[in-house]
Amino acid sequence: MNRIKVKIPEHEYEVVLGDDIIYDLKNEIQHLDLSSRVFAIIDENLFKLHRSKISEALSKFKIEPKYVIIEAKEENKSLEMLQYIFEKLLYYQCGRDAVILAIGGGIIGDLAGYAAASYMRGLPYVQVPTTLLAAVDSSVGGKTGVNFMQRKNIIGAFHQPELVLADTKLLKTLNKEEILCGLGEIIKYGYLSNEDFYQKIKNNVDNILALESKVLSEIISESVKIKAGVVRQDEKESGLRKILNLGHTFSHAIESEQNYSIKHGTAVIVGISAALYLSENLNLISTEKLNSLLELINKVKPHINLSKMEGEKLYEIMFNDKKNREGKIKFVLVKDIGEVLIDVEADKESVINAIEKAERLFL
Amino acid sequence: MNRIKVKIPEHEYEVVLGDDIIYDLKNEIQHLDLSSRVFAIIDENLFKLHRSKISEALSKFKIEPKYVIIEAKEENKSLEMLQYIFEKLLYYQCGRDAVILAIGGGIIGDLAGYAAASYMRGLPYVQVPTTLLAAVDSSVGGKTGVNFMQRKNIIGAFHQPELVLADTKLLKTLNKEEILCGLGEIIKYGYLSNEDFYQKIKNNVDNILALESKVLSEIISESVKIKAGVVRQDEKESGLRKILNLGHTFSHAIESEQNYSIKHGTAVIVGISAALYLSENLNLISTEKLNSLLELINKVKPHINLSKMEGEKLYEIMFNDKKNREGKIKFVLVKDIGEVLIDVEADKESVINAIEKAERLFL
Numbered sequence: 001m002n003r004i005k006v007k008i009p010e011h012e013y014e015v016v017l018g019d020d021i022i023y024d025l026k027n028e029i030q031h032l033d034l035s036s037r038v039f040a041i042i043d044e045n046l047f048k049l050h051r052s053k054i055s056e057a058l059s060k061f062k063i064e065p066k067y068v069i070i071e072a073k074e075e076n077k078s079l080e081m082l083q084y085i086f087e088k089l090l091y092y093q094c095g096r097d098a099v100i101l102a103i104g105g106g107i108i109g110d111l112a113g114y115a116a117a118s119y120m121r122g123l124p125y126v127q128v129p130t131t132l133l134a135a136v137d138s139s140v141g142g143k144t145g146v147n148f149m150q151r152k153n154i155i156g157a158f159h160q161p162e163l164v165l166a167d168t169k170l171l172k173t174l175n176k177e178e179i180l181c182g183l184g185e186i187i188k189y190g191y192l193s194n195e196d197f198y199q200k201i202k203n204n205v206d207n208i209l210a211l212e213s214k215v216l217s218e219i220i221s222e223s224v225k226i227k228a229g230v231v232r233q234d235e236k237e238s239g240l241r242k243i244l245n246l247g248h249t250f251s252h253a254i255e256s257e258q259n260y261s262i263k264h265g266t267a268v269i270v271g272i273s274a275a276l277y278l279s280e281n282l283n284l285i286s287t288e289k290l291n292s293l294l295e296l297i298n299k300v301k302p303h304i305n306l307s308k309m310e311g312e313k314l315y316e317i318m319f320n321d322k323k324n325r326e327g328k329i330k331f332v333l334v335k336d337i338g339e340v341l342i343d344v345e346a347d348k349e350s351v352i353n354a355i356e357k358a359e360r361l362f363l
Numbered sequence: 364m365n366r367i368k369v370k371i372p373e374h375e376y377e378v379v380l381g382d383d384i385i386y387d388l389k390n391e392i393q394h395l396d397l398s399s400r401v402f403a404i405i406d407e408n409l410f411k412l413h414r415s416k417i418s419e420a421l422s423k424f425k426i427e428p429k430y431v432i433i434e435a436k437e438e439n440k441s442l443e444m445l446q447y448i449f450e451k452l453l454y455y456q457c458g459r460d461a462v463i464l465a466i467g468g469g470i471i472g473d474l475a476g477y478a479a480a481s482y483m484r485g486l487p488y489v490q491v492p493t494t495l496l497a498a499v500d501s502s503v504g505g506k507t508g509v510n511f512m513q514r515k516n517i518i519g520a521f522h523q524p525e526l527v528l529a530d531t532k533l534l535k536t537l538n539k540e541e542i543l544c545g546l547g548e549i550i551k552y553g554y555l556s557n558e559d560f561y562q563k564i565k566n567n568v569d570n571i572l573a574l575e576s577k578v579l580s581e582i583i584s585e586s587v588k589i590k591a592g593v594v595r596q597d598e599k600e601s602g603l604r605k606i607l608n609l610g611h612t613f614s615h616a617i618e619s620e621q622n623y624s625i626k627h628g629t630a631v632i633v634g635i636s637a638a639l640y641l642s643e644n645l646n647l648i649s650t651e652k653l654n655s656l657l658e659l660i661n662k663v664k665p666h667i668n669l670s671k672m673e674g675e676k677l678y679e680i681m682f683n684d685k686k687n688r689e690g691k692i693k694f695v696l697v698k699d700i701g702e703v704l705i706d707v708e709a710d711k712e713s714v715i716n717a718i719e720k721a722e723r724l725f726l
Binding site: 009010079083086087090093117118119120121122143145148149151153154155156157158236320 | 442456482506512520521599
C-alpha cells in the first residue's frame with residue numbers, strides 16, 4: 001500500500017493506493033474519526049461489475065450504508081441529478097454526522113463531491129476513484145461541480161475530500177477508451193514534471209494500456225504526487241494550478257465542437273499536441289524542440305481516433321470558455337519538459353494553425 | 364461612517380456602515396481591487412422604492428452593471444431561482460472577472476451569495492443589506508444557501524463577502540414587521556453579549572422600532588461587532604458559532620409549524636423566550652433569574668402577535684432539524700447575560716412545557 005499526503009492550507013488528507021484495498025475503507029474512515037453513517041454514491045456500471053466486492057466492503061460499517069446508484073454519463077453531471085441526490089439524502093434523513101462516499105470515476109466524483117459540498121453547507125466526503133482518470137486526476141484536488149447549459153463544470157465548489165482510496169484492482173475492468181482518458185492526464189504530467197517521468201511514460205505506454213500492475217501503481221503514485229504538489233501551492237487556481245490545464249483549453253473546446261462524441265482522453269491528447277504546435281507558432285520553442293516534445297505524443301498516436309474538426313468553430317468555443325478573463329483566451333504552453341508558461345495570449349491565426357497541425361497529426 | 368473589520372482565517376473584510384453611503388459603492392469596490400464588471404442581484408420591492416438612488420450608485424461603475432431583479436419571498440430562495448440566476452449570468456457572459464452584488468435583505472443575500480459561491484466555483488461578492496435583519500445578521504458571516512423540500516438553508520455554502528456596505532438610509536422604508544425581524548436578532552445579541560448592551564437595547568426598543576438614526580447606527584454597529592467576533596473564532600460552526608442559534612432551534616420550527624405565515628422576527632423572539640423557559644425547566648437558572656432575563660422580552664411583547672401553536676408538532680419538527688446530530692435536539696440556553704450554553708439536550712416534556720409557557724406569554 002502506498003500513501004501520499006495532500007496538504008492544503010487548513011486541510012490535509014491522504015491518497016491511499018493499493019491492490020484490493022477497498023476492504024480497508026471502513027478502517028481508514030474510522031481512523032479519521034469520521035462517522036460510520038455512510039452515504040455511498042456509486043457508478044451504476046461499476047456496481048454491476050463489482051457488486052459483491054463493494055457490498056462486502058460497505059457491509060463492514062456499523063450502520064448500514066445507504067446507496068445512491070447513478071449512471072455515470074456526462075448528461076447526469078447536472079443540477080437535476082444533484083437535486084435527485086439531495087432528495088435521497090433528505091429521504092434517508094442524512095444529517096451533519098454523515099460521510100458521503102463517491103465510488104466511481106470523474107463524473108461520480110464531481111457530482112457526489114459537489115453534493116457533499118452543498119448539502120448542509122458541506123459534509124465530509126471520501127473519494128474512491130475507480131477509473132484511471134479519476135485516480136490520477138479528478139479525485140485529488142477538491143474541484144467538484146456539474147455542467148449547466150452546455151458549460152462544463154460551470155457550477156461547483158472547491159471541496160477537499162477527507163481521504164482518497166484508490167483500489168487498483170477495480171481498474172482492471174476498464175476498457176481501452178477509459179484507460180486512454182487517464183493516459184491523457186498522465187501524459188500531461190509527463191510534460192509538467194521532469195525528464196525521468198516523461199521517459200518513464202514514453203517507455204511504458206503499452207504497459208499502461210495493458211494495466212500492468214507494477215507500472216500502473218508507480219505511474220499513478222507519481223502522478224498523484226505531482227498533482228498534490230501543485231494543489232498544495234495553489235488550491236483555488238489563482239496561479240500555478242493553471243499549469244494543470246495544459247491541453248485543456250483546447251480539449252474542452254474539442255469535446256464541445258464534437259458534441260461530446262469524442263472521448264475526453266483523446267481530446268486531451270489532441271489538445272496537448274495543439275498546445276505544443278502553438279508553442280512553436282509563437283516561437284517559444286524551435287522546430288527541433290517541438291519534434292523532440294512530440295515523441296511521447298507519437299507513442300500514443302496509434303491509439304487515437306480523431307474525426308475532422310472545425311478550427312474556426314473551436315476558436316469561438318474557446319473564446320467563450322470560463323477560463324478566459326476579460327475576453328482573452330489564455331493558454332498553457334510548454335517551453336520544455338517541466339517548463340511551462342501560463343496565461344499566454346495568442347493571435348487567432350496561430351491558434352487555428354496549431355489546431356490544424358494537431359489534426360493532421362492524428363487524421 | 365463606521366468601519367468594522369471581520370477577520371476569518373485566510374480572509375478579512377470590512378462592514379461599512381453609514382447614512383446615504385450607497386454612492387460610495389463603486390469607490391469601495393475599486394479600493395479592494397475588484398473588477399468593475401458588476402452583476403447586481405436586487406430585491407424587486409426595494410428597487411421600486413429606491414430606484415433612482417440605486418441606479419445612480421450603480422451608474423458610477425466604468426462598465427454598465429447588469430441587473431437581476433428578484434422578488435424577495437421565501438419561496439424564491441430555491442434551487443429553481445438559483446438556476447434562473449445562473450442562466451442570467453451565462454446569458455450576460457459573466458466570467459471570473461466579475462463581482463456579484465447582493466442588494467436586499469436576507470433572502471437576496473443568501474440567494475445571491477450562494478449563486479456567487481457556486482458559479483465558476485466561486486466569484487467575489489459584496490453584500491448591500493437593506494433590511495435591519497440583514498444589516499445586523501445575515502450579511503455578515505458568509506452563510507449562504509437556499510431552501511429545499513421544506514428545509515430552510517439545507518443547500519448552501521460558507522462563502523465570505525469581500526465587503527458589506529450598509530446604508531442606513533435604505534432602512535427608512537422598512538415596515539414594522541421588517542424592523543421586528545432585525546430586532547429579534549438584536550435582542551439575541553443582548554443575551555449573548557454583556558449587561559451594558561442588554562440594557563441599551565432594553566431602554567431603546569421604541570427608538571429602534573422608530574428607526575431613530577443615532578441609536579440605530581450604534582445598535583447595528585455593536586451587533587455586527589458581536590457577530591464578527593463570534594464568526595472569527597468559528598467560521599464553520601463547529602462550536603462557538605452555535606451560540607448565534609439562540610432561540611433559532613425553536614424559531615425555525617415555529618415558522619415551519621405556522622407554514623411561514625408568522626414573521627421570522629416574531630418567531631425568533633418567541634423562540635428566545637422558549638429557550639429562557641427551558642433554561643429554568645432544566646434548573647439552569649432560578650425563577651428569579653428567569654424573571655430578570657424576561658425583562659427585555661417584556662419590553663417588546665406589546666409588538667408581538669402570536670397565533671396558537673402545537674407543542675407536540677413543534678417538537679417533531681425540531682427533531683428533524685438539520686442542527687441536530689445523531690437524532691438528538693441540541694439547544695442553546697442562557698445561564699445569564701453573556702453566559703450561554705450550547706449543545707444542551709432536554710427531555711421532550713421540558714421542551715414542550717417551555718413552548719407552552721412562551722406561548723402563554725404572548726397570547
